[in-house]
Structure formats: C-alpha cells, structure tokens
Amino acid sequence: MASQVNPSPTNPKKLAFLFLTTAPLPFAPLWELYFNQSPSALFNIYIHADPTKPYDPPFSGVFANRVIPSKPTERLTPTLASAARRLLAHALLHDPANAAFALLSSSCIPLHSFPFTYRTLTRSNLSFIEVLENEKWAYYRWAARGDDAMLPEVKLEDLRIGSQFWALTRAHARLVASDDSRMWRKFNESCVLYRRSCYVEEYYFPTLVHMVDPPGAASATLTHVRWNGGAHPVMYNALDVGPELIQAMRDSRPRYGYDHYRLNGSRVDPFLFARKFSPVCIHALMGIAKERSLGENWEKNIKLLTL
C-alpha cells in the first residue's frame, strides 16, 4: 500500500500545505519566497477553493495548478470541516511522502523560515492541534443537532474545542480520512439549534483526536491568533505590521489543553504561522521578508523568513 512507503534520504518526508480559501491568496508572493527556501521541494501545496467564488488561479509559481476538486463552503455549516477533510484525503493519496499536514487560510502568514518549519514538523511525531476541555460553548455545539443527537458516538464530556488551524501527522490525517461512517456522519448533520455555535471546524477534529489518540497530539495549535475579547480574532492592518509584531508572535507560546500536562509534560513549541492579516499587509510583510530597511527600525529588522 502506498502509505506504507518509508521516507528515506532518497524519499524524504514532505510537508503538505493545505490552503482553504474562497479568494485569490493575497500573500502568494510571501509564500513564494518561503517555498523557494526549500532546496528540493520538500513540500506539496493543495488548495481548496469554493467553486462558486472568484478564485483566480495563477498561471505560474508554486500555486499554479494546485486546486483540488472543491465544493462550496459556508460559515456556520459543516462545509468548512468537510473541505479540510477533502484536502487531507487528497494529500494523503497524492504523495505517500507527505508526513505532516498543515491547514492554512488566505489570511495566514509564515512566522519562520521554511527550514525551521520543516524541522519542527518532521522531527515531531505529534499532531499540533488545540484540544480544549470545558469551553464555554461546548454544550451548544454538542446539542446543535438536537438533544442527544450526538449519542451514542459522542458524549458531551468527550467534546473538545480548538482552533480551526492545525498540523496533523500522517497517522491522524488517515484517522480523519477514514472516519466516514462513524463520527463524521454525526458532525456532518446540519445544525438546527444554536446555529450561531455551528463552528464544526472548531470541534470535530479536536474531538476525534481526543477520543481516539490523545497521546498522539501536543494539544496546541502552532498558528498564532489574537483575540480581543469578542467573537472574532484581531485582523492586522498594514500599520500593525513591523518587526516588533513578528518578534512578539515568535516569543509567545501556545495555550495547551488539559491533557498536555498529563501526556506530554512541559513541551514548549514555537508558533510557525500567524493570522489574521488583512490583504493590505502584503507590502509591509514583503519589506520584512526581503530584509529591506524599515527606516528607524532598521537595526531591529528581524527578517521574517530567516530563523
């Protein structure tokens, strides 16, 4: 079976980058620089682009011809989780060397160089997925298909919540892709109650990993995000972007789930990606990435894609 191929020096492990988008990727030029840091294509890119929205595929570069067969996606429905599952299934079959699978959105940027990201993800045999217990809205998410609709597969106390963005091991990617009839069938049902809580992409994956293989995950996401107390994360604008912001993101550490302390001790993992950046940030980000002088901050320029 293809998935049993053993990565070796002649068949090295690769990272699968799964982009979930509805529009052209605003940070494609930044990602191009990033992927050009990979000497021998130690990566694959897969794009899920809602076919009913204007995704305009580029003719050249690393993003050319990377769109997988995609379906419409809509917030507050299971379709976003469905799209992520489609990306995983496609990437698993496409290349047996894909060893880690990172989900990204169009507002995500890399926080470190490609080599740093590659080392971090390929040296770990753990998935990086936030798995939080006792979150405020757990009941509403669990009961959104009607009282007891998730039983017997998923009990309320088994529900876990976390960031939509994760990096899964190949073992966990297969776990998701092979879960058609059991748990996904339940999570894939439409939310009929508490529809404002129907963030399936934020609780299907953490719950599945928690129920099947908690020791296989460092229960944190490596995609940095900042919440300002409201329902939505902070969206950075051009004026927010500078070496200080990038440095602060690199210096901060993820929030681990409860299981972490029992299963994985006191790991401290670096953030590899960050969101949410408004498309207007591209010029500022390219300035940092290309080591151009940033005026007064020149001495402190931290060069986004080094390290």
Ligand SMILES: *[C@@H]1O[C@H](CO)[C@@H](O)[C@H](O)[C@H]1NC(C)=O
């Ligand atoms: C992960 O690696 C550690 C040490 O490198 C090992 O003890 C552990 O069994 C591995 N876990 C899995 C799920 O392969």
Ligand SMILES: *[C@@H]1O[C@H](CO)[C@@H](O)[C@H](O)[C@H]1NC(C)=O
């Ligand atoms: C998920 O739900 C959609 C919409 O009801 C349906 O078309 C699709 O076949 C379901 N997928 C699975 C794997 O059950």
